[in-house]
Amino acid sequence: MLNFTVITIFPAMFSSPLAAGILKKAQDKGIISVRLVDLRDYTTDRHRTTDDSPYGGGQGMVMKPEPLIAAIEESRKSLQSPRVILLTPRGKVFNQAEAHKLAQEKDLVLVCGRYEGVDERVKGFVDDEISIGDYTLSGGELAAMVVIEAVSRLVPGVLGNVKSSQEDSFSDGLLEYPQYTRPEEYRGVKVPEILLSGDHERIQSWRREMSLKLTRARRPDLLRTAQPSPDERKVLENPRAAVYLALLHHPVYDKNRQVVTTAITNMDIHDIARSARTYGVKAFYVVNPVKALQKLAAKIIDHWEHGYGSHYNESRKEALSTVRLKDTLDEVIMDVERESGGRPKLVVTSARAGGQRTSFAQLREMLKKEPNPFLLLLGTGWGVTETILAQADHALEPIQGGTDYNHLSVRSAAAIILDRVLGTAKDQGEGL
Numbered sequence: 001m002l003n004f005t006v007i008t009i010f011p012a013m014f015s016s017p018l019a020a021g022i023l024k025k026a027q028d029k030g031i032i033s034v035r036l037v038d039l040r041d042y043t044t045d046r047h048r049t050t051d052d053s054p055y056g057g058g059q060g061m062v063m064k065p066e067p068l069i070a071a072i073e074e075s076r077k078s079l080q081s082p083r084v085i086l087l088t089p090r091g092k093v094f095n096q097a098e099a100h101k102l103a104q105e106k107d108l109v110l111v112c113g114r115y116e117g118v119d120e121r122v123k124g125f126v127d128d129e130i131s132i133g134d135y136t137l138s139g140g141e142l143a144a145m146v147v148i149e150a151v152s153r154l155v156p157g158v159l160g161n162v163k164s165s166q167e168d169s170f171s172d173g174l175l176e177y178p179q180y181t182r183p184e185e186y187r188g189v190k191v192p193e194i195l196l197s198g199d200h201e202r203i204q205s206w207r208r209e210m211s212l213k214l215t216r217a218r219r220p221d222l223l224r225t226a227q228p229s230p231d232e233r234k235v236l237e238n239p240r241a242a243v244y245l246a247l248l249h250h251p252v253y254d255k256n257r258q259v260v261t262t263a264i265t266n267m268d269i270h271d272i273a274r275s276a277r278t279y280g281v282k283a284f285y286v287v288n289p290v291k292a293l294q295k296l297a298a299k300i301i302d303h304w305e306h307g308y309g310s311h312y313n314e315s316r317k318e319a320l321s322t323v324r325l326k327d328t329l330d331e332v333i334m335d336v337e338r339e340s341g342g343r344p345k346l347v348v349t350s351a352r353a354g355g356q357r358t359s360f361a362q363l364r365e366m367l368k369k370e371p372n373p374f375l376l377l378l379g380t381g382w383g384v385t386e387t388i389l390a391q392a393d394h395a396l397e398p399i400q401g402g403t404d405y406n407h408l409s410v411r412s413a414a415a416i417i418l419d420r421v422l423g424t425a426k427d428q429g430e431g432l
C-alpha cells in the first residue's frame with residue numbers, strides 16, 4: 001500500500017488521469033491511494049491568496065511560504081514518516097531507479113508549485129526536490145502525476161502480473177524490442193518470420209538482439225548502464241581494424257641524440273601488456289636486438305605464463321600471453337602481415353612537436369574504415385629515430401597536459417594512447 005498526498009492549487013488537474021486505467025484499478029483495489037489537498041484551504045486571508053510579487057522586482061508571482069508550509073506540516077503530523085517531495089525544474093532528474101526507490105515508501109507527499117515557483121524558504125521543509133526532465137512546465141502538477149504513475153506501476157499488485165514491470169523498457173536498462181500484432185501482413189509490411197515460428201528460445205534471443213541494437217542506435221548512453229554480457233557485446237561490436245602495439249628499444253635516441261638500444265624493463269612489459277589486453281590489442285611486441293635482454297624478458301614472461309606465476313595470477317598470465325619478443329621492427333611488420341594478411345599501417349607516437357600529425361579522433365575513424373591492421377609504435381629512451389619516423393604512415397599528435405612539463409613514462413603514454421584510440425568512454429562514440 002502506497003499513499004500519495006498532493007498539495008496543489010489545482011486539484012482538478014488530477015481527476016481524469018486518476019479515474020482511468022491502471023491507476024483507477026489500483027485505487028479500487030486499495031493498493032494505492034491519492035489524497036488531493038487544496039492549498040487554498042491553508043490560506044488565512046479572505047481572498048485565499050497563495051502567491052505574491054517577488055522581492056527585488058521582476059515579472060510574475062511567487063508562491064507564498066505560509067500556506068505551503070502549513071499544508072506540509074499538517075501532512076507530516078497526520079502521517080507516520082512521509083517523504084515530502086517538491087516538484088521543481090531544479091530538482092534531481094527523475095528516472096526509473098528513482099521510481100523504484102520511491103515505490104518502497106509508505107507515504108509520499110508531492111508539493112506542486114505554480115507561477116515563477118515557490119519561496120526559497122519552503123525548500124527547508126521538504127526532503128527531496130525532483131524534476132521530471134529538461135523542459136519547461138507551467139507548474140508541478142503534471143510532473144507530480146508522472147511521478148504517481150511511474151511509481152505506482154512498481155507497487156506490488158498494481159500491474160496484473162509481476163513479470164510485466166520487469167519486461168518494461170528501462171527495467172533492464174534497454175529500449176523495448178519491436179512489437180507486432182495481427183494481421184500478418186499490413187500494407188505490404190510483413191511481421192518478422194521468426195515471431196511466427198513458435199520457437200520461443202530463438203524469439204527471445206531475437207528480441208534481446210533487437211533491444212540492444214535499437215538502444216545502441218537511439219540511446220547509446222543507456223548501454224553503459226545496461227552492462228550487456230560478453231556474448232551480447234559481440235552482437236554489437238563494430239568491425240574495426242586489428243591494432244598491434246610495439247615497444248621499440250632500437251633504434252631510439254638517447255638524450256644526446258645518439259642512436260642507442262635501451263634496456264627492457266620488467267614493469268614496462270607487465271603494465272603495457274595489461275593495457276594492451278584491456279583494450280583488445282592483438283599483440284604487444286617488445287623490440288630489442290640484444291639477445292641477453294631478450295633472454296631476460298623471455299624468462300620473466302615464462303614465469304608468469306607457464307611457471308609459478310601462472311597459477312599465482314591468472315589475469316597476469318592472460319595479459320602476458322599477448323607479448324612477443326622481436327629483434328627488429330621489420331620482423332614485427334612481417335609477423336603482423338603473416339597473422340592478419342595485410343601490411344600494417346605504421347603509426348608512430350612522439351612527444352616531440354612538429355610535422356604533419358594525425359589526431360586521435362582521426363585515427364579512431366581510420367580504424368573503422370581501413371581494412372589493414374595498424375601497428376602503434378612506442379619509442380623508449382628519447383624517442384624513435386628520424387629513419388623510423390620517415391617510414392611511418394602516420395605520426396600521432398603528442399599527448400599534452402597543458403603545462404610546460406612533458407615527461408610521461410612510456411607505460412603511461414601507452415595507456416593514454418590506447419584509451420584515446422580504442423577506449424569507449426561516454427564521449428568517445430559508440431557507447432559500449
Ligand code: JD8
Pocket residue numbers: 087088089091112113114115116117118130131132133134135136137138139140141143
Ligand atoms: C514546478 C512553477 C514554472 C518554473 C519559470 C515558468 C518539474 N521538469 C519540469 N519542468 N518544469 C517543472 C516545474 C515548473 C514549475 C513549477 C515544476 C512551479 N513552474 C516556472 C521556474 C521558471 N517557470 C518541472 N518537476
